[in-house]
Amino acid sequence: MTENDIDLIIKFGGSSITNKDCIETLRVTALEWCAHLVKKCLNSDKNCVIVHGAGSFGHHQAKEYHVSSGYSHLSTKFETDKIKLGFSLTRQSVLKLNASVIENLLKEGIPAISLSPFLSWKTDNRIVQEDGCEMIHAVLNQGYMPVLHGDAVFDKSLGCTILSGDTIIERICEKFEVKKVVFISDVDGIFDKPPNNLEAKLIKHIQVRTDGDIFMDIQTSQSVNDVTGGIKLKLQAAINIVKASPKTTVYISKVSSNSTQDICLNDNLDEKTFDSTKISLKK
Amino acid sequence: MTENDIDLIIKFGGSSITNKDCIETLRVTALEWCAHLVKKCLNSDKNCVIVHGAGSFGHHQAKEYHVSSGYSHLSTKFETDKIKLGFSLTRQSVLKLNASVIENLLKEGIPAISLSPFLSWKTDNRIVQEDGCEMIHAVLNQGYMPVLHGDAVFDKSLGCTILSGDTIIERICEKFEVKKVVFISDVDGIFDKPPNNLEAKLIKHIQVRTDGDIFMDIQTSQSVNDVTGGIKLKLQAAINIVKASPKTTVYISKVSSNSTQDICLNDNLDEKTFDSTKISLKK
Structure with missing residues (x-):
């Protein structure tokens, strides 16, 4: 893969675009605001990658079924099968949130492409062994906007585990020259x-x-x-x-704030002017 | 990849699980019937792969934006960008149907995993150049049920195109030893x-x-x-x-019929008994 510059990785934090207290509940206005911000970034000719968290989508299922611990340590098929179902349920829930994120980006006319990590990211004892950076590169090169998310993935030692959006961002920053990472928080x-x-x-x-x-x-x-x-x-x-x-x-900044907008859009920031x-x- | 046996590829035809006359409309009962059939197949220890069509999801967007023809032949950024947006809209619509398919399989307790072809299948002038069969193999080996679908994919010559579920099945049959393919039709x-x-x-x-x-x-x-x-x-x-x-x-058989159920579940079929x-x- 040839090296590529990314101006901005914007993380839509799970707590900013969902209500973490209620299962599978979107913060609709916050998500619309995020999508509109991305549109402004693209209009300013910025090369963007979006990563979103899971918030109240997926977390509940992942916790209930202990997906993060995998099933290699289990001895019975019954126990293993239960976690496998939990794995599928977790992914299904996260993909539901992902669909809403993509839908909002499309409403802004952004050619967003979902790159579900499950298919190209693999871990070994929770450490990333294979990543989907080549795919991100291809999607950016073709003029689309890649959208990734925290996901349930296969793990060599554990069977399966949870790969967080933050770990994905860390890896993208290693493989690309990334100018700014903005964590949109609550x-x-x-x-x-x-x-x-x-x-x-x-x-x-x-x-x-x-x-x-x-x-x-x-x-x-x-x-x-x-x-x-x-x-x-x-x-x-x-x-x-x-x-x-x-x-x-890296910036950590509040959803729907002028500061977040300034950080994403302006290259010369006066630190005194943003919160x-x-x-x-x-x- | 080591060779692997697949007992059954079941194609949920777009016309059987959606109403093709109305945009993004599910045939709920038919889809529930299909999911329940898959559960029965798994209970009979059959190794299954599901592929579904798009029906009234995706087709409309793909047609309106000419996604199938790609954009390599276009000269202006404006025209190209329009098709790219159509590409994203098509995928978003198909993924909506895919989410419903997965949801119905999960309701039956099936650990279904969506393997969206966009990420691993690539074509050149509509001929498959790269396939996701290795991923199907990995998912089957881990004890999950792979679910694929017709999708918009990148094409080396055209930029992008539509990869049909039927073409996906053809390739899976080349790479695996597949006993039966059942096209569930209307x-x-x-x-x-x-x-x-x-x-x-x-x-x-x-x-x-x-x-x-x-x-x-x-x-x-x-x-x-x-x-x-x-x-x-x-x-x-x-x-x-x-x-x-x-x-x-290969069988072509009607949704919600005894014949389809017989074909999927019985290894020794009397041709006279099914329609x-x-x-x-x-x-």
């Missing part, structure tokens, strides 16, 4: 205290050292992370990305 | 006159010579075929399959 970004704490302050810039450590009050951030595991994982994904791809800048978290490698 | 099979003619008689057995000619009154069949292009193509697909895979027997068309190579 909060403004990373706070120094839980966001529902009135004293919580948004951390506007997190600089990552080449060894992966970050220049900020670890103790403070730790206490945040304990509360919101989602944000902790998001921050870790962001750190992994900038560590492996120093040219990439989001920027994560980049310390130069 | 009519009993091939008739010697148009089926709405009161004198039309069902042809119960069509024997194909190794050169592809068939032992029947060509003139009569010709007149039928002129009327129902769908059946002509179906017959041609059946002929191609038995020519290339002499061990495979369907059997197509096999002349021995």
